[in-house]
Amino acid sequence: MSELKVHDRAPDFELIGHDGETYRLADYRGQPVVIMFYPMDFSAVCSEEHACMLDAMSQFNRLEAQVFGISVDHKAAHAAFVKQKGLTYPLLADFHPKGAVGRLYGVYLEDKGFHARWTFVIDPEGRVSYIQKNQISEVPEIDDLVEAVKESL
Numbered sequence: 001m002s003e004l005k006v007h008d009r010a011p012d013f014e015l016i017g018h019d020g021e022t023y024r025l026a027d028y029r030g031q032p033v034v035i036m037f038y039p040m041d042f043s044a045v046c047s048e049e050h051a052c053m054l055d056a057m058s059q060f061n062r063l064e065a066q067v068f069g070i071s072v073d074h075k076a077a078h079a080a081f082v083k084q085k086g087l088t089y090p091l092l093a094d095f096h097p098k099g100a101v102g103r104l105y106g107v108y109l110e111d112k113g114f115h116a117r118w119t120f121v122i123d124p125e126g127r128v129s130y131i132q133k134n135q136i137s138e139v140p141e142i143d144d145l146v147e148a149v150k151e152s153l
Contacts, residue, residue, distance in 0.1 A: 003106040006129060010035075010122045011104035015070065015092035018078035023068065023092055025122070032065040032129075032149045033122040037107045037115040039136060041073045041081035041091070049117070049139050050085050056142045057088055065149045070094050070101060072114050119145060123152040 004010075010033075014024045025033065036053065038046045053067065060067055067089040073081070078091035094101045094108075099115065102108030107116045119140050121130035130148035134140050 004120070004128055004131065006131060008128050010120065010126055010128050011101075013101040013104065015094060015101060016075050017090040017092050018075055018082045019090065020075065021090070023090055026126075028066045028122075029126050030124050032063060032124055032152045034060065034065055034067045034145055034149065035105070035120045035122065036067070036069045036140070037102060037105065037118050037120075038069060038071050039112075039114040039117060040071055041077045042084075045117075045137055045139060046071075047085065050081075050087055052139060052142045053089070054085065054087055056146060059146045060149065063146070063149050063153065068092055070115065072098050072102070072108075121145060121148040121152055 012025045014022060017023050038049060040046060069091040072094050074095050075093040078093055082091055099108035102115045107118045109116055117134040117136055119132045120128055123129040129152040132140055
């Protein structure tokens with residue numbers, strides 16, 4: 001599995017969301033997309049990451065950016081997490097086969113059984129325009145993601 005780089009074409013995917021809907025990356029061509037890969041629902045750092053993203057959603061909405069959170073959790077766990085945290089963007093289940101989309105993006109940690117905390121900004125043409133690589137224990141810099149979305153336009 002090779003690591004994605006800025007300017008690479010973003011691998012397309014189709015995953016089920018917390019709401020039971022099917023989401024395809026290709027359906028969002030023409031607008032920026034933020035893909036937050038994260039380890040697991042309900043963990044302390046993931047909860048803080050999503051709270052920070054929720055606080056910044058008005059900025060992403062103004063930029064017409066679609067935000068997705070992706071982990072290996074089941075859609076039922078995602079639904080409970082969305083409800084508990086009041087999230088307004090889809091959480092997608094990279095559940096079966098476990099980590100398949102994470103592998104495409106080079107973020108699935110085989111030894112741990114979950115995704116690294118990396119966030120990708122995909123430009124309107126479907127190319128990776130920014131990658132933020134955080135440690136498992138680090139909350140992403142959301143302001144940097146907002147700036148990366150602006151620059152992708």
